[in-house]
Amino acid sequence: MDPALGPPNAMAEKRDELTPMMAQYHDLCARYDDAIVLFQVGDFYETFCGAAERTARLLEIALTSREDSTGEYPMAGIPIDNAESYIEDLLEAGYRVAVADQVEEPGETSGVVERAVTRVITPGTLTEDELLASDDNNFVAALARENERLGLAFLDVSTGDFYATSATARESIADELSRFDPSEAVVGPDAPTTPVPDDCMVTPFDARAFDRERVGAKLAAYFRNPDALLATDAEIRACGALLSYAEYVRGGEHEGERGDDERVDAVFEGDAGQRLEYITQLTRYDPREYLLLDAVALRSLELFEPRTVHGRDDATLIGVLDETASALGGRRLRDWLRRPLLEPARIEAxxxxxxxxxxxxxxxxxxxxxxxxxxxxxxxxxxxSRERANARDLRSLRDTLAVVPEIRAQLADADCGRLRKLHETLDPLSDVRELIEDAIVAEPPIEITEGGIIAEGYDNDLDEVRATARDGKQWIDDLEARERERTGIDSLKVGHNSVHGYYIEVTNPNLEAVPDDYQRRQTLKNSERFVTPELKSREDEIVGAEQRADDREYELFCEVRREVAAEVERVQALADALANLDALVSLATVAAQYDYCRPDLLEREGRDGLEVDIEGGRHPVVERTQESFVPNDANLRPERRLAVITGPNMSGKSTYMRQVAQIVLLAQVGSFVPAQAARLTPVDRIFTRVGASDDIAGGRSTFMVEMDELATILRDADEGSLVLLDEVGRGTSTADGMAIAQAITEHLHDAVGATTLFATHHHPLTELADDLAAAFTLHFEVDQDGGEVVFYHEIAPGAATGSYGVEVATAAGVPEDVVDRARELVADAAAAESGADGNAGERTDDTDSSDRPRADADGESAAPATADGGDIPADVAAELRALDLAHLTPVEALTELDRLKQLLEE
Structure with a gap:
């Protein structure tokens, strides 16, 4: 037991001395020692001891104390009515939560109220709407090993979405984990945790859950012939273990009286009460059936999250693509974007x-x-299906079913096969809708045990009991008039409260007129309350009838809920069709509003390379966030597949490369694309090496991260891959960086054959286009106006004439003295290079002596002068002379200049 989560060891040692309530808390903490136990005490969930100190700090709530016969100990609590928001904070902090509710009514027991864990809440097994994002899945994963193969399964416990795959390479498993982005991963005893992302909770689980014989029986309880559904034993073990874990967590809903070990045993023994009836489909997929996107590509292309910390939430591909009307459609569109298609026929549909x-x-x-x-x-x-729905949930289902006929009518005359198929599969479930309409009132209360749920006329027995209760209440309503007439007391009142029930109230001045059959029930300051034998009899009849009615309503509601649950597969099929339709309508809406065109898909013959022919392409995200956008063409084909792109910073190189990749990706999602025209071969995989990043916690520098990503590209890319490279070789010396960039370019061209866009400031790379048959150069047009750079953001053939780094620095607000000095150094470097090219070791005649370093009496070069006439220190001057400006990027040059400027100011 973790003392930070539960009672300290000292409490365990004196378990027999604890009060009954604290002994109960201690036992629950011992059973759920990997979770924070929220222990119901009245209207609050309380934590004690170490858990109280932890939760008070995490949730920023008051830390109080409790004292009993064993001493004083910390206590912190949260209100039950607002528990979900606090539970969400605990989950985000990396904790599991076990909710221990009172399972007895306080008034029905003479001792301590019994409590039991009714829910185990973990990041990957959430089912509460308040804790879930409506437009995205929340997956829990399971990872199992069988020999050299790793099996991977994903389950959304809230929806029943269930997927499985396997691979021998850990990198492939890591890619799928990044693609599905699970909140939690259940890892088998012999499976590695290294592929699991850092932000995913890793959960060890009972080794029995991964046993081949047990998982086979578990899967057989859910699916017919599961061995035919899954391809490998590793997949079978992962899927079976994941079902066991979901059952274990769900078991708390109904088996709170069992201990943790007993609930695990129930899961493995095939207890029917644990089965999740709504998990009816298992989809086994091969990652190679979809366009592969690893974690680096997902981040670089900003599919779901902006790359910058303060980026706008809508500055993502899903942000501009999602015009869905329902949560179903939102999740489906994300799934399509997560797994773009490869097969042209499916894309064309x-x-x-x-x-x-x-x-x-x-x-x-x-x-x-x-x-x-x-x-x-x-x-x-x-x-x-989990018996967690209330009457309002059933009415929500009914309201959805009521609109299905109207949706079907809109698709009645559809021409294309996909829409005709949707028309056929949109089952309105008329029988389910009618059942709910007949049984449940239009606006039911939230509580399902207090009546007011079942409609009049649905059940004769209920109607009779209700009639008895109504008649009794009518008799009560008439009683006041009758008693006033009988007693002559005009101020007499008939009332009711929850403690004393029905009563007749008479004020003190009128007590002499009280009849003999009145029995005193309660004395107040100014009046007395009475009851008559007849009133008492009627009260018992009314209360009994109301209780019988409430009990009957709850019984009928549960029956209706079970009947609806029995149609789970039909409801899920309808949900699937509505999700697909909503996603398609969203794509069509975006295409119409933002002038997207339909791409032409080209068949790829054998292992031939790709063709990416885009006319007037636009970046789908940038064009939405900027007032204007300059479209650009792209023309890549097997014999012209490696583009070396040059141009100054801010000219649009990175935007252009991402734009090409996003257009390709959108086309394979099934979307139209932001372009005037597009002809594309489906791409197998998109690789990106874009932007600077480091992994400080993992001990990797920016350059090491870059080299790791490049190693993956060079190892895994092939003729069907699209590769984006941006500024390779920046994190080392200029010579090393240039050498690495050139070697990579040659390898991608000669050995890999991938379609590649390579943006670089290493201008000598442009000369490779003359030596590599399938390479060519592109550049972004710029101009200078009064010393300022004008960016046209237009791409053109050939290499850029310069980097314009100093001008970009000026526009960015770099101090003027630094910029002026940078210009001098650039001019000196250009003059030196020109002299070296014309006559090595000799100065050209037109070199102005005022621009040369001053010579001292011994003929040595004197230190250059600073702006205020002082001498630059010799060591700084030496470093300036040693700078190889011709091979520095603008950013590297500015960094060096800023460092040297700091030395001058010291």
Whole structure:
């Protein structure tokens, strides 16, 4: 037991001396020693001892104390009504939470109220809507090893989405983990944790969960012939273990009286009460069926998160692409973007649907409006199956089913095969809708045990009990008038409270007129309250009828909920169709609003290279965030597949490269693309080496991270890959960086054959285009106006004439004296290089002596003068002379100049 989470060891040693309540808390902490136990005490969840100190600090709540016969100890609590927000904070801090609720009514027990863990909440197994993002899946993963193969499974416990794959290379597993981005990973006893991302919680689980014989039986309880669904034993072990873990966590909902070990045993013994009925589909996939995107590419292309810490949330590809109307559609669109297609026929089917919806404006807008009325069916049916749904959830399902016929009507005349198929599969589930309409009132309360849920006329027995209760209440309503007439007391009142029930109240001045059959029930300051034998009898009848009605309503509600849960597969099929339709409508909406075109897909013959022919392409994110955007063409094909791109900083090199990659990716998602025209061969994988980053915690410098990413590209890329390289070789000396960049360029051209965009400030690389048959040069046009650089953001053939680094520094606000000195140094370097080229070792005649270093009496070069007439120190002057400006990037030159300037000011 972690003393930071539960009671200290001293408390364990005196377990028998604890009060009953604290002994109960201690035992629960011992059973759930990897979690913070939230222990219900009245209207609060409390923590004690070490857990209290931890939660008070994490949640920024008051740390108080409690004292009993064993002493004083810390205590911190959160209100039950607002528990979810605090639980979310605990999960984000990396903790699991075990919720221990009171499972007895305080008034029904003479001793301490029994408590049991009713929920185990972990980052990957959330089902509470308040803790989940509606537009994204929340996956828990499982990783298992079988010989040299690693099996990987993903499950969204809230929706039932279930996927499996396997690979022999850890890198491939790491790529899939990055692609699905799970919140938690359950790792087998012999599986490595290295592929698991740092921000994913790693959960060790009972080794029995990964046993081949046990997992086979577990899968057989869910799916017919699971061995045919999965390709390897490693996948089988991962899937079976993941189901066991989901059952174990869910088991707390119904088996709170069992200890932790008992619940684990129940999972492995096939306890039917643990089965998750809504997990009905298991999708086994091969990563090679989709365009591969590793973690580096996902970040570089900003598919789901901006690269900068303060980047706008909508400055991502999903941010500009998502016009979905429902949570179902939002998650589906993210899945499509996470796993772009490779097979042209499947891609074309989506393009056909987008084209038809784009052209049919009124139909598309009507579909969007109807889809806005669709609730999250996947999570709804999950709650219904887990018996966690209330009556409002059932009405939400009914409201969604009511709109399905209207959606189907909009697709009745569809031309393309994809939309016709959706029309056929949109099952309105009329029987389920009618059941809910007949059984559940239109606006039910949240509580399901206090009545007011079941509609009149649904159940004769319930109607009779309700009639008895109504008649009794009517008798009570008439009682006040009758008693006033009988007693002559005009101020007499009939009332009710939860403690004393029904009563007749008479003020003190009228007590003499009270009849003999009145029995005193309560004395107040100014009045007395009475009850009559008849009133008492009626009260018992009314209260009994109301309780019977509430009990009958709860029984009927549970029956209706079970009947709906029995149709889980039909509801999930409908949810799948609505999700696909919503995603297609979203893609069509974006295409229509932002002038996207349909790309032409080209078949790839054998292992031939790629063709990427884009006319007037635009960056889908940048064009939304800028007032204007300059389109550019791209023309890459097997015999012209390696572009060396030069130009100054801020001219648009990085934007251009990402734009090409995002257009390719969008096309394979099934979307139209931001261009005037596009002809594309489906790409197998996109690699990126863009931007500077380091891994300080992992002990890797920026340059080492760059080299690691390059090693992956050179090892895994092939003729079907699209490679983006930006400023390779910056983190070392100029000579080394240039050598590395050239060697990589030659290797990609000669040995790999990948389609490559290489942006660089190493201008000598442009000369490679003359030596490499499939290489060519591009540059971004710039001009100078009054000493300022004008960026046209237009790409053109050939190499740039310069980097314009000093001018960019001026625009960025670098101090004027630094910029002036930089210009002098650039001029000196250019003059020296010109002299070396014309006559090595001799000065040219036109070199102005005032620009040369001054010579002292011994003929040595004197230190150059500073702006104020002073001499530059000899060591600084020596460093200035040693700078190889011709081979420094503008950023490197400015860094060196700033460092030398600091030396002058010391």
């Amino acid at each position: 989506r393009h056909d649907a987008v084209a038809e919806l784009k052209a049919a404006v009124q139909q598309r807008e009507e579909l969007h409006e109807r889809l806005r009325e669709v609730y999250d069916l996947e999570r709804l049916i999950g709650r219904i």
